[in-house]
Amino acid sequence: MSLQEILNHRRATRHYDPSKPIDPERVKQCLQLATLAPTSSNMQLWECYHVTDKAVLAKLAHACLDQLSARSAQEMVVFVTRQDLYKRHAEAARKFEEENQRRNSPAEKQEKRIKKWDLYYGKVMPFLYSRCLGVWGLVRKLLAQCVGLTRPIVRQVSEGDVRVVVHKSCALAVQTFMLAMSEAGYDTCPLEGFDSRLVKKALGLPHKVEINMVVTCGVRLPDGVWGDRYRQPFDETYHRV
Numbered sequence: 001m002s003l004q005e006i007l008n009h010r011r012a013t014r015h016y017d018p019s020k021p022i023d024p025e026r027v028k029q030c031l032q033l034a035t036l037a038p039t040s041s042n043m044q045l046w047e048c049y050h051v052t053d054k055a056v057l058a059k060l061a062h063a064c065l066d067q068l069s070a071r072s073a074q075e076m077v078v079f080v081t082r083q084d085l086y087k088r089h090a091e092a093a094r095k096f097e098e099e100n101q102r103r104n105s106p107a108e109k110q111e112k113r114i115k116k117w118d119l120y121y122g123k124v125m126p127f128l129y130s131r132c133l134g135v136w137g138l139v140r141k142l143l144a145q146c147v148g149l150t151r152p153i154v155r156q157v158s159e160g161d162v163r164v165v166v167h168k169s170c171a172l173a174v175q176t177f178m179l180a181m182s183e184a185g186y187d188t189c190p191l192e193g194f195d196s197r198l199v200k201k202a203l204g205l206p207h208k209v210e211i212n213m214v215v216t217c218g219v220r221l222p223d224g225v226w227g228d229r230y231r232q233p234f235d236e237t238y239h240r241v
């Protein structure tokens with residue numbers, strides 16, 4: 001399928017064929033492709049839980065408000081954000097960039113570039129992602145306001161803003177996964193109609209993990225897609241400047 005065909009084929013699927021199981025290995029490959037999605041500052045603060053166990057699927061279906069899409073799913077993937085892992089991920093990215101610069105930058109530019117990444121992942125990212133009851137966000141906001149008086153600056157730096165950033169990046173991985181599944185001939189439906197406490201309980205996830213989306217997976221039944229696709233008129237969405 002071309003990208004255009006994949007995009008047209010992907011539909012939110014609400015009823016899956018019980019006689020058509022899907023290959024967990026193929027789904028895993030699609031999840032591997034999802035890791036190619038971009039993330040803000042390449043922090044990759046997301047994880048996925050690929051559920052194939054029938055007992056856990058039943059608990060998840062209930063946690064997803066017993067929606068038919070979840071009850072009939074052959075497998076499910078729960079995408080979660082892990083902002084709590086920011087220090088570990090920043091340090092891993094810092095180390096990677098050090099080696100990356102040594103491998104790929106001209107010798108005379110290496111040290112300067114390594115220093116830049118040290119500052120970015122060693123100081124800026126830990127400062128941006130740290131949370132403490134909104135206090136760090138307030139400090140960052142005030143700082144951004146002051147710096148912003150004289151030059152352009154990222155202003156979305158409150159703790160709420162940064163949480164949105166992490167969820168945005170995770171959602172890009174979700175979409176990449178759903179497109180990869182479409183290419184594999186499988187169907188999906190992204191769900192945010194779920195009880196996050198029950199989802200965490202079903203998967204044994206800690207409190208600090210946030211559920212981004214649950215994606216149901218399978219092969220659609222003819223009634224699995226609810227008719228034609230509705231989109232707002234394109235000229236209301238598209239603005240050429």
Ligand SMILES: Cc1cc2nc3c(=O)[nH]c(=O)nc-3n(C[C@H](O)[C@H](O)[C@H](O)COP(=O)(O)O)c2cc1C
Binds near residue numbers: 010013189190
């Ligand atoms: C963040 C998000 C949450 C969604 N949650 C649900 C849901 O809980 N239940 C459901 O049936 N569909 C859910 N959907 C699917 C949308 O309703 C669907 O994508 C939309 O109607 C467009 O249809 P299409 O995907 O077939 O183009 C969700 C979609 C997104 C992006």
